[in-house]
Amino acid sequence: MTSQITTECPADPNEPVIELNGITKTYQMGSVEVRALDGVSTVFQKGDFWAIMGPSGSGKSTMLNVLGCLDRPTTGTYILDGRDVSNMNDDQLSLIRLRRVGFIFQSFNLIPQLTVQRNIELPLYYLDWSVKESRKRARELADMVGLGDRLNHRPTELSGGQRQRVAVARALANDPAVILADEPTGNLDTPTGKQIMALLEDLNTQGKTIVMVTHESHVAAYAGKHLHMLDGKISATEDHS
Amino acid sequence: MRYSKAVRNILLGMDNLRLHKLRSLLTMMGIVFGVGSVIAMLSVGEGASREALDQIKKLGSNIIIITSVKPSDDNANDMRRTRMSIYGLLYHDAKRLRETFDTVIRTVPVKLIRKDARVNVRHLEVRLVGTTPDWFSLVRRPLVAGRVLSEQDMKKRKAVAVLTEHGARKLLAVESSLGKPVRIAGDYFEVVGIIRNENIQSGSLSTPDQDADAYVPINVARERFGDMFVKRTSGSYVRELVELHQIIAEVDASENVEKTADGIAEMLKRSHMHDDYRISVPLALLREVERTKRTFNIVLGSIACISLLVGGIGIMNIMLASVTERTKEIGIRRAIGARQKQIVGQFLIETIVLSTAGGLIGICLGLLIPWLITFFAGMPTVVTAWSIVLSLVISVGVGIVFGIYPAFRAAQMDPIIALRHE
Ligand SMILES: Nc1ncnc2c1ncn2[C@@H]1O[C@H](COP(=O)(O)OP(=O)(O)O)[C@@H](O)[C@H]1O
Ligand SMILES: [Mg+2]
Numbered sequence: 001m002t003s004q005i006t007t008e009c010p011a012d013p014n015e016p017v018i019e020l021n022g023i024t025k026t027y028q029m030g031s032v033e034v035r036a037l038d039g040v041s042t043v044f045q046k047g048d049f050w051a052i053m054g055p056s057g058s059g060k061s062t063m064l065n066v067l068g069c070l071d072r073p074t075t076g077t078y079i080l081d082g083r084d085v086s087n088m089n090d091d092q093l094s095l096i097r098l099r100r101v102g103f104i105f106q107s108f109n110l111i112p113q114l115t116v117q118r119n120i121e122l123p124l125y126y127l128d129w130s131v132k133e134s135r136k137r138a139r140e141l142a143d144m145v146g147l148g149d150r151l152n153h154r155p156t157e158l159s160g161g162q163r164q165r166v167a168v169a170r171a172l173a174n175d176p177a178v179i180l181a182d183e184p185t186g187n188l189d190t191p192t193g194k195q196i197m198a199l200l201e202d203l204n205t206q207g208k209t210i211v212m213v214t215h216e217s218h219v220a221a222y223a224g225k226h227l228h229m230l231d232g233k234i235s236a237t238e239d240h241s
Numbered sequence: 242m243r244y245s246k247a248v249r250n251i252l253l254g255m256d257n258l259r260l261h262k263l264r265s266l267l268t269m270m271g272i273v274f275g276v277g278s279v280i281a282m283l284s285v286g287e288g289a290s291r292e293a294l295d296q297i298k299k300l301g302s303n304i305i306i307i308t309s310v311k312p313s314d315d316n317a318n319d320m321r322r323t324r325m326s327i328y329g330l331l332y333h334d335a336k337r338l339r340e341t342f343d344t345v346i347r348t349v350p351v352k353l354i355r356k357d358a359r360v361n362v363r364h365l366e367v368r369l370v371g372t373t374p375d376w377f378s379l380v381r382r383p384l385v386a387g388r389v390l391s392e393q394d395m396k397k398r399k400a401v402a403v404l405t406e407h408g409a410r411k412l413l414a415v416e417s418s419l420g421k422p423v424r425i426a427g428d429y430f431e432v433v434g435i436i437r438n439e440n441i442q443s444g445s446l447s448t449p450d451q452d453a454d455a456y457v458p459i460n461v462a463r464e465r466f467g468d469m470f471v472k473r474t475s476g477s478y479v480r481e482l483v484e485l486h487q488i489i490a491e492v493d494a495s496e497n498v499e500k501t502a503d504g505i506a507e508m509l510k511r512s513h514m515h516d517d518y519r520i521s522v523p524l525a526l527l528r529e530v531e532r533t534k535r536t537f538n539i540v541l542g543s544i545a546c547i548s549l550l551v552g553g554i555g556i557m558n559i560m561l562a563s564v565t566e567r568t569k570e571i572g573i574r575r576a577i578g579a580r581q582k583q584i585v586g587q588f589l590i591e592t593i594v595l596s597t598a599g600g601l602i603g604i605c606l607g608l609l610i611p612w613l614i615t616f617f618a619g620m621p622t623v624v625t626a627w628s629i630v631l632s633l634v635i636s637v638g639v640g641i642v643f644g645i646y647p648a649f650r651a652a653q654m655d656p657i658i659a660l661r662h663e
Contacts, residue, residue: 070576070656091580098578109573109660113260123577131249174578 016079017178017209018044018067023076025062025232036062037073038232044178049204049241050211051220054229060213061182063229067211068101068180069093081177098126102171104181108163110155116142116166117151123174141169145199161192168199172208179203181212185219197222254590261563265595268559271552272599272639273606276632279545280607283628285614286541288621290534297527299439299448301379305490305502305522306449307334309483312515328517329483334509338490342504344497349375351449351487352462354470356426358455360412367408367453369425371462377403377436379489380449385409387419387434394433395458400465402430405438408453423455428465430457449489498524549635552599553643560592560647571651572659581652588651592644593637600636604629 025037036059044050052060065071066078069085072093077086081100085093103109110119117138124134142148145165147158155163164184171179181200185193201222204210214220224241227234258265309329335348352371357364370376377389385406394401402423404412409432412423422429438450470481490505492498502522509518564571571584607629611622 065657068576070660091582094575094578094580096578097576101578103576105660109569109576111570111573113257113570122574126574126577126579126583128246170577 015046016043017046017048017081018042018211019077019079020066021077021079023066023073023078025059025066025071026074035232037066040076040232040234042227042234042237044209044211046209047204047207048209048211048225049201049223050225050227051223052211052213052227052229053215053217053220054235055215058229059232060215060229062232064180064182064211064213067178068103069096098123099174100177102174102176102179104164104167104171104179104184106183106186108155108160108167108187110163110166110170112155115152115154116147116158119155119166120169120173122170127174137173138169141172142166144172145169159192160188161195164188164192164196165199168196168203172203178209178211181210183213183215185214185216193219250586250590251594254587254594257591258595264559268556269595269599269602271555272549272596272636273603275545275548275552276600276603276636277606277610278548279541279632279635280604280624280628281610281614281622282541282544283538284607284611284622284624285620286534286537287623287625287628288611288615290530290537291623292621293530294527296448297523297530301381301449301491302524302527303492303495303498304379305492305498305505305520307488307490307505307509308519308521309486310517310519311481312517326479327482328515330485330488330518332484334512335485335488337508337512338488338505341508342490342501344492344494344501346491346493347375347379348491349373349379349489350459350485351376351489352459352484353486354426354462354466356455356466358408358412358426358453359424360418360421363412365408365411365453367404367425367455368451369462369466370454370456371459371466372456373459376449376456376489379491382439382450383437385435385437387432389434389436390456390458395460398458398461398464400428400430400461401433401457403434403436403456404432405450405452405454406435407438408455409435411453425455425457426466430455449487495524498522545635549639553596553639556592556596556640557643557647560588560644561650563591564588564647564651567651568654568659568662571654572656572662575654575656576660584652585645585648588648589641589644592647593640596636596640596644597633600633603636604632607632 020040020042023037023040024035027034027036038059040063052063054060062071066073067080069080069088070093072088073086077084079085080096083096085096088096111122114122117135120138120141121134124137129137139148139151142151145168147162147165147169150158150162155166158166179200184200185196188196197219200210200212204224210223212219212223220226224239226238226240228236228238307330311326311328332350335350339345339348349372354369354371355366356369358367372390373395374390374392387403389403390401393399402425404423409418418432419434421432423432424430436456438452438454439448468482468484470483471478490501492501499522502520502525506520509520574584574587608624611624614620615622
């Protein structure tokens with residue numbers, strides 16, 4: 001599955017996309033304080049493919065939400081693509097998500113009432129693209145993930161693997177600086193999961209920066225770099241690339 | 242550019258509403274019936290009051306009508322058999338009225354006598370109206386044929402008569418009858434004109450003219466028939482002496498009408514021993530009709546507000562349910578990068594589209610109902626442009642007011658929690 005759409009320049013190993021510095025995230029549960037992230041500092045370079053691993057409750061999803069600007073860290077600084085986003089307000093964070101982040105979720109998170117085409121177009125709608133341009137782009141992206149013939153189907157008419165591919169196409173629509181995937185194969189059977197991972201691997205080869213949460217080692221094997229979490233802290237990092 | 246964006250958002254809103262056709266339709270119903278009934282009710286009110294106003298305008302609005310009435314006096318009752326009753330307005334009153342009040346431009350004295358009229362073999366009881374040419378400038382009616390009474394007729398005491406169209410037709414008097422004689426109570430009058438009449442009688446209103454009137458110069462009437470009348474009441478004859486049955490006074494400006502009427506009442510009270518006259522002021526009736534209409538509109542307005550409020554609450558209820566149901570969608574949109582105000586816009590546009598569509602359907606209903614009322618019940622209805630504009634403005638307003646809260650609820654959800662929602 002090759003694409004003519006990737007626009008990022010080839011990976012430059014010395015350019016950081018994500019810089020985390022002493023990030024904490026605490027939740028107040030009644031009288032108990034839960035530290036979902038407890039002093040996380042790390043750097044992800046442009047073109048990296050990271051797998052964040054760890055047991056359930058170790059803070060992987062929280063980490064990904066912070067990375068994706070869906071959540072604000074309690075303390076610490078976060079620089080995304082050269083911009084300090086740690087103290088941005090809701091509108092500014094929304095714009096960062098709109099322009100620089102592409103999300104892929106475990107449960108696909110497509111809007112069931114909208115066709116494949118409209119789902120892929122959604123970021124472009126908020127980016128104020130013209131109807132014509134977004135239609136063209138959606139078609140290209142659908143072709144790229146192999147769903148060019150399903151543009152007018154609704155998500156409910158698609159298999160899990162097809163849905164996740166639509167989600168990948170949607171995540172690519174805004175040409176993001178980083179793609180964040182939270183257990184993208186968690187709801188898929190093994191062969192379908194492999195196809196999705198192949199797709200992500202392909203994107204990475206073309207220069208996309210990807211950060212993926214998973215607890216399965218065979219899924220993590222697609223990523224060049226591994227980051228292990230435990231109790232909200234980074235316990236280890238490995239570089240297999 | 243902004244325009245096309247707005248159109249696109251409205252179309253998207255419509256798309257979303259189309260997904261739940263039945264629900265959208267039911268949600269609109271409150272507004273549909275609210276707006277429909279507002280327009281319909283206002284049209285009935287407007288129809289009724291416009292009819293009343295039309296009638297009053299036919300009476301003439303700058304006039305005061307003083308009518309002689311037989312006093313209901315017990316003493317007079319006893320004497321009825323032995324004496325004749327003398328009451329009513331005097332020739333003198335008309336003159337004094339004109340002299341006393343600057344605001345009175347002219348007065349028209351009226352003598353009314355019921356007589357049998359005869360043309361060839363046909364006969365009909367007519368109301369002989371002895372009056373002056375001024376009558377025709379106060380009670381303006383289109384002339385069907387010939388001419389009205391003139392000063393010449395008065396001066397020369399000509400025995401001429403102007404008939405009303407209705408009476409003339411019954412007497413088979415047509416255009417060719419002009420110049421021919423009509424015999425009224427044994428006297429011959431030359432028919433010089435035929436005039437249209439407006440005979441309205443509803444409630445306290447009655448026009449000065451009636452169906453079968455014969456207008457003759459007042460001096461001729463007095464000469465021929467005198468001031469004495471014999472009336473037959475339950476078998477016995479009653480003799481009455483009445484100089485004038487009516488005085489119609491024309492006032493220079495409408496703002497002076499009521500003041501002048503008060504003055505006239507004051508004056509007549511001093512000079513008349515008995516309460517033997519009634520003053521009626523069409524303008525006062527007009528004001529009263531307008532007051533009634535205003536009250537009516539306020540009542541209708543309140544009912545309308547309540548029904549639209551109910552409709553609005555219905556919309557809010559559904560939109561809140563819709564927001565909850567679409568929590569996940571909101572989370573997805575927020576994750577993709579939609580700002581809060583864009584979520585607010587999305588939901589607000591949906592409610593406004595819904596309520597505006599309801600308003601438009603309601604307007605159709607509001608046009609149909611009055612038509613049906615007029616068709617089946619024969620009631621006059623008038624749908625005014627402002628009631629349509631008002632309803633539309635209100636229904637859009639209802640959409641905004643009741644859509645704001647659900648829209649903000651949607652926008653303020655935490656995107657992470659919204660995404661987790663199943
Ligand atoms: N919204 C929240 N409120 C309270 N506690 C939370 C919330 N989100 C996550 N947590 C807690 O933070 C910790 C890390 O959660 P999470 O990041 O979802 O872990 P993982 O994805 O690795 O399973 C858990 O103990 C979890 O209970
Ligand atoms: Mg998780």
